[in-house]
Amino acid sequence: MPETVISAQNLDLTFETNDGPVHALKDITLDIAEGEFVSLIGPSGCGKTTLLRVIADLEQPTGGTVSINGMTPEQARLARAYGYVFQQAALLPWRTIEDNVALPLEVMGLDKATRSGRIKSNLELVNLAGFEKKFPWQLSGGMQQRASIARALAVEPDMLLMDEPFGALDEIVRDHLNEQLLKLWAKTKKTVVFVTHSIPEAVFLSTKIVVMSPRPGRIHEIIDCDLGADRPLDIRETSEFLRIAHQVREGLKAGHSYDE
């Protein structure tokens, strides 16, 4: 039995806004084991991004606890236990690709030799070798997002937190990056928490799918997704894949995600 790395107990989060309090997360309890690929899926406003941000210590819960490898989220953040990939690549335009990957390493105070070693290996991992000297705005959207994944991996974190990383890309690029992400996951054995609102993406990538529902944001259902380690793109036409996708859709429907 693999060890639990992320454990959330009875999480609550209420934002105070001008229109009154917004209940973003309600009574979230979730355990994620080492090496798992967990997708959080649900409609906009279901709190999936907020949950990810609470794990990353970018939001403070108003109730409940989160522990990451036995640490608080803040300790985990300062220990660089995770790499975070945002909806946009968020590369700094004045830095070349290699300098962008070096950014977290400079913050950590690593020496130059270590930095260049990690830049090289991680850019190779995302198939961006040869683009080190390019500036972000000279690359396509998909390449930019791959560079941002290399940047997150360069920290050598135990886990990857990904917030709709391919949401802004077209479907062909997205399929391609999904495949690459799976290979990357198989190679690095990192724990991944992946926020998405695409059912095929969630089923294709995950070992476990967390279906969330809105107002207030809560977990509706947790679906295991054991399609095995080897998943070519064609797997999306198999009956097993379609069965799980259907189950996710039913879960979303039952959680009132399709209500007007």
Add this chain to the structure above:
Amino acid sequence: MSAFRPNWQALLSLLATIYSLTALPFTATMNPAWSIAAVVILAAGALVSMLRAASSIQTTALALASFGAAALLIVGLADASGTATAGYFAALVAAWLLGWRLVTVLSGDGSRGSQSGNLISITVPALFGIWVLILWECIVRGAGVPFVLLPPPSAIGLRFAGSLPILAADFRQTVLKAVLFGYVVGSLTGFLVAILADRFRFFANGLLPIGNMVSALPMIGIAPIMVIWFGFDWQSKAAVVIVMTFFPMLVNTLAGLAATGDMERDLMRTYGASHWQVLLKLRLQAAMPFIFNALKINSTLALIGAIVAEFFGTPIVGMGFRISTEVGRMNLDMVWAEIALAAVVGSLFYGALALLERTVTFWHPSYRR
């Protein structure tokens, strides 16, 4: 296909040339033969420019015709101020139209040619500037505009060349001492205070209203006070410049520091970066376009401030001092020479900053290549 391709500048120029024949000679002292020569040159230039010829032939003919005629017209004004006839001005307009046509041909008739783009981007504004000077010279001297109202550029140029030591001394006093010192100190303190105000919010809350008030003070009001406080020499002018440049830099830097996106800040937070790391690696870089904006605004403000402040008491040197005293002595050519100096200095200052900006903020969408 006809060998003829008319264009409106050349046609109008021909009309003006023909009209100029009605009032020969052009000025009281101008030899009729020279006047005829100018007419012939103009007509030839206009005709060649309407031939279907290579653009190199056209530009050569247009340049020779327009500048040749202009030279004859300027020479014809010798000892003949205020005697120019209507024909003279018609010929001037004809020459100017050919100059316009020259610029049009050089710019490639609207279609974007890639070759020698750099050379053209310098030649076109240069031609434009030269024609402003030619028209100024011919109109002022031809129509006999009083010297006090507007001296011709040739007189200003002569005065400029003849007063180089005085101009150099004024430049040293006003620009190298007051402007440079005030600009550097004012911009630097504005920048540093912005960094502090960004770190300690209460500082910004207290300082911004006061800064707002100071920047709203009329410079004319604070300049005499600075002279009383800091004496007649350049220090009081530098103080005026500091007051004028401090606030634009403060406000722009604060705005620039706030320009970073939430996502980039969250990113730095996930790295556990400290305030100063975020500032150095992210926010200052993102603020650079704003900071350069302030530097450019300040470059013009500093020059204006130092010159005007010298109106309120100064040792007997300085660009502002020279302007105010020479106006009193009706030496308007000297005033214009100082204005020309200020214009050149200001343009070079601004241009150098713009060049530096391009190098530092090469990544900005407006400069990307």
